[in-house]
Every structure is written in structure tokens, then in C-alpha cells.
Amino acid sequence: MARVHNFNAGPAGLPLPALERAQRELLDFEGTGMSIMEHSHRGKAFEAVHNEAISLLRQLLGLSDDYHVLFMQGGAAMQFAVVPMNLLPPGRSADYILTGGWSEKALEEAKRVGTVRVAGSTAVDKRYTRIPHQGELSLDPNAAYVHMTTNNTLFGTQWHWLPDTGDVPLVADMSSDILWRKMDISRFALVYAGAQKNIGPSGITVVLARKDLVDSARKDIPVIFRYATYAANNSLYNTPPTFAIYLMRNVLAYTLEIGGLEEVERRNRKKGELLYETIDAHPDVFRAPVEKESRSFMNVVFRLASEEMEKRFVAEAAKEGMVGLAGHRSTGGIRVSIYNAVPVASVERLTAFMRDFAKRG
Numbered sequence: 001m002a003r004v005h006n007f008n009a010g011p012a013g014l015p016l017p018a019l020e021r022a023q024r025e026l027l028d029f030e031g032t033g034m035s036i037m038e039h040s041h042r043g044k045a046f047e048a049v050h051n052e053a054i055s056l057l058r059q060l061l062g063l064s065d066d067y068h069v070l071f072m073q074g075g076a077a078m079q080f081a082v083v084p085m086n087l088l089p090p091g092r093s094a095d096y097i098l099t100g101g102w103s104e105k106a107l108e109e110a111k112r113v114g115t116v117r118v119a120g121s122t123a124v125d126k127r128y129t130r131i132p133h134q135g136e137l138s139l140d141p142n143a144a145y146v147h148m149t150t151n152n153t154l155f156g157t158q159w160h161w162l163p164d165t166g167d168v169p170l171v172a173d174m175s176s177d178i179l180w181r182k183m184d185i186s187r188f189a190l191v192y193a194g195a196q197k198n199i200g201p202s203g204i205t206v207v208l209a210r211k212d213l214v215d216s217a218r219k220d221i222p223v224i225f226r227y228a229t230y231a232a233n234n235s236l237y238n239t240p241p242t243f244a245i246y247l248m249r250n251v252l253a254y255t256l257e258i259g260g261l262e263e264v265e266r267r268n269r270k271k272g273e274l275l276y277e278t279i280d281a282h283p284d285v286f287r288a289p290v291e292k293e294s295r296s297f298m299n300v301v302f303r304l305a306s307e308e309m310e311k312r313f314v315a316e317a318a319k320e321g322m323v324g325l326a327g328h329r330s331t332g333g334i335r336v337s338i339y340n341a342v343p344v345a346s347v348e349r350l351t352a353f354m355r356d357f358a359k360r361g
């Protein structure tokens with residue numbers, strides 16, 4: 001078996017021990033004579049896995065009882081619609097802070113549901129190279145909520161501070177940096193994240209929602225889209241993606257085993273520092289477009305002198321077992337996604353390759 005150094009942007013690499021556990025348990029889950037996929041979602045075996053995933057999330061985040069942990073489907077993209085369907089009543093308006101392609105998509109979808117405002121944007125010629133400062137935001141004190149994207153997967157920027165929204169609930173798309181370090185969820189009224197970048201496979205979306213917000217959410221929408229439905233039924237209103245939840249459980253259990261989010265943050269900082277140091281040490285070869293204080297520790301983007309050079313970089317790296325380095329189709333360049341599951345050793349291997357590439361020119 002030859003596992004590659006996987007820098008895919010999403011779905012992304014998973015911790016090997018979490019996959020190996022799934023492999024061991026695949027045909028006969030805990031002596032039940034069937035795989036977890038073949039169990040009823042209402043049965044004891046699956047329910048235990050489901051509840052363990054929820055409690056692991058609570059434990060890792062130190063989440064208070066004021067929050068529901070909900071499992072939904074449809075990805076972060078469905079939340080772009082579900083958030084305003086639940087939280088944006090007629091006659092109210094919601095604020096959106098634009099920091100990249102995903103926040104633009106969230107805004108566009110919300111427009112189809114209700115009234116929205118752009119409360120800030122760092123776009124220059126459709127590109128985003130930084131996170132705004134508080135002084136640049138024009139927040140509506142009467143907004144139903146403020147929406148932000150904590151890490152911008154395409155452009156490689158990440159919020160390293162949080163906007164002060166006063167009494168207005170803060171809603172965050174955390175798809176590409178949830179659990180990247182210890183985080184204070186109490187600053188947010190609602191957080192959502194597709195699992196496939198940092199915490200599991202695709203098919204499952206985690207929603208952390210303040211209970212009072214769920215209680216006061218709109219009731220004039222279909223039952224299947226109401227957060228309250230998921231909250232009232234422990235996210236088992238209809239059949240959930242049982243295998244995705246099981247695999248996420250494996251990832252979360254492994255995360256706790258290695259020391260929780262403190263250890264995760266230590267590794268993630270090390271990976272980011274290694275990459276940015278290498279980029280900055282070779283300004284004649286690598287150019288990072290993102291302003292230093294907005295640099296992402298999840299998606300590191302940089303450019304080379306020409307598209308041709310970038311293609312050569314990606315191809316040569318692939319030959320040496322490093323995959324997933326081409327930038328998003330809309331932005332080009334190189335993007336190194338170094339989510340939680342990417343080992344420090346993979347980044348050490350890549351930065352050695354980068355130094356060698358720079359020397360060869």
C-alpha cells in the first residue's frame with residue numbers, strides 16, 4: 001500500500017487510524033454480524049455511535065448546554081438556504097460579510113429567501129486577499145443575524161479575530177476550519193460546517209445552534225428544513241447518512257486520543273509556519289497574494305512566475321507522491337490544503353520539494 005501525501009481541498013485526507021478502524025469494523029461491527037451501514041438508524045448499535053459523535057463534538061469544543069449539536073445533509077451549500085429560511089423573517093434583514101467565493105454564494109442564496117445587506121467586503125477585482133477590520137464593517141444593529149465565513153477555502157484567508165456584532169446573532173460557515181484549534185463557540189449563535197474538510201467524509205453537515213435561536217426560528221417553512229425538527233428528534237427525524245456519521249465518530253475519537261484541540265492546533269500551526277516560511281524565503285520563485293495577518297492555516301495559496309511553472313510544479317510534486325496542489329479552477333495558482341488530518345511529515349516533505357524546486361528554478 002502506498003498512501004500519497006494528500007493536500008486535497010475537500011473532500012480531503014482522513015486520519016489513517018480512523019480509516020483503519022473502519023476497515024477493521026467494516027464487515028462485523030462490534031460482534032453484531034453486520035456493518036454499521038446495515039444497522040437500523042433507530043437501533044441501539046447506531047444510536048450509540050450517533051450519540052458518541054455528538055458528545056465527542058461537545059467535549060472537544062467544550063460546548064455548553066445552551067447549544068444543540070445537529071446533524072444535517074445537503075452540505076454547507078444547503079445551509080446557505082436553510083439559515084435564512086429559519087432565521088430571516090419577513091420584514092427583517094440579514095447582514096453578510098463577504099470574504100470569498102463561499103460567502104458570495106451564501107449571500108446569493110439568502111437573497112432568494114429574504115432581504116439581505118452586504119455589511120462589508122474585501123473584494124478587489126473579484127479577488128479577496130484579506131479579512132476586513134472592524135472599522136470597515138457597516139453593521140445593521142437591527143439585523144436578524146450577521147453571516148461570516150471563518151476560513152476562505154479558495155483564497156486562503158482566515159479570520160484571526162471575530163467581528164463585534166453587539167446583540168445581533170453571529171452565524172458562521174466554518175466548513176474549512178471547524179476544530180482547527182480550540183475555539184469559543186459561545187461567540188456564535190449558529191455555526192455550520194460540511195464535515196469533508198476537517199472532521200470526516202462528505203455527506204454530513206454539523207450545525208451548532210444556540211437553543212433560544214432554534215426556539216424562536218420561523219415555523220412557516222417545511223418541517224424537513226427546520227432546525228427545531230432536528231433538535232426535537234436528536235437529528236434522527238429521517239434516515240441520516242449513518243456511515244458518514246460513523247466515520248466522523250472515528251475521526252473525532254482519534255482527535256481526542258491524540259490530545260484534543262490543543263494538539264491539533266500545535267500541529268496545524270507548525271504546518272502553516274513551515275509553508276509560509278518556505279514561501280517567504282524564496283520571494284523570487286513563490287509569491288503569496290494574501291496579506292500576512294489574514295493568512296489561512298488551512299489553505300495556503302501561492303503563485304509561481306507563470307501558469308506554465310505552476311503546472312510543472314504540480315506535475316513534479318505528483319510524481320513524488322504529493323497530490324491535490326492545483327488551485328481552485330476559478331483562482332488558479334497553487335493551493336496547499338493542510339486540514340487537521342494532514343500530517344506534519346507531509347508538509348515537511350512538500351517544503352523540502354519546494355526548496356529544491358526553487359534552487360533548480
Ligand SMILES: *Cc1c(COP(=O)(O)O)cnc(C)c1O
Pocket residue numbers: 010074075076077078102149151152153173174175176194197
Ligand atoms: C467546501 C465549502 C463549502 C461547500 O460545502 P458543500 O458541503 O459542498 O456544500 C461551503 N463553504 C465553505 C467555507 C467551504 O469550504
